[in-house]
Amino acid sequence: MPPAKLRKPSGLDKVDFRYRKVVAIESASYVAQYRLRLRFDDGKENLVDFGPFLTASAHPSIRAYLDKSRFKQFTVEDGFLHWNDFELVFPMADLYAGTIQ
Numbered sequence: 001m002p003p004a005k006l007r008k009p010s011g012l013d014k015v016d017f018r019y020r021k022v023v024a025i026e027s028a029s030y031v032a033q034y035r036l037r038l039r040f041d042d043g044k045e046n047l048v049d050f051g052p053f054l055t056a057s058a059h060p061s062i063r064a065y066l067d068k069s070r071f072k073q074f075t076v077e078d079g080f081l082h083w084n085d086f087e088l089v090f091p092m093a094d095l096y097a098g099t100i101q
Helices: 050-055 059-065 092-097
Strands: 026-030 035-040 045-049 074-077 080-083
Touching: 035 059, 045 092, 050 059, 059 080
Parallel strands: none
Antiparallel strands: 026 035, 035 045, 074 080
């Protein structure tokens, strides 16, 4: 019996299926207020302002990071930026773009 041919669902012939490189954060440093300078493993650097996100949130566990001493206790682990064992974490795409939604 010949092997079955795989059919692409219609419309997928125009989709680029090449995988993009996965990036990781190499380092993060506190700059001022609620801003961190992030350096990625591909050499890109971003200054990310977390202030608007933190101040707009109504959730008490997020607003707790308006305490600057708590905000400064971030960690870069296995390429990810997080606070308090992943209690607060952001999508890598947002960090790489330099904007927090």
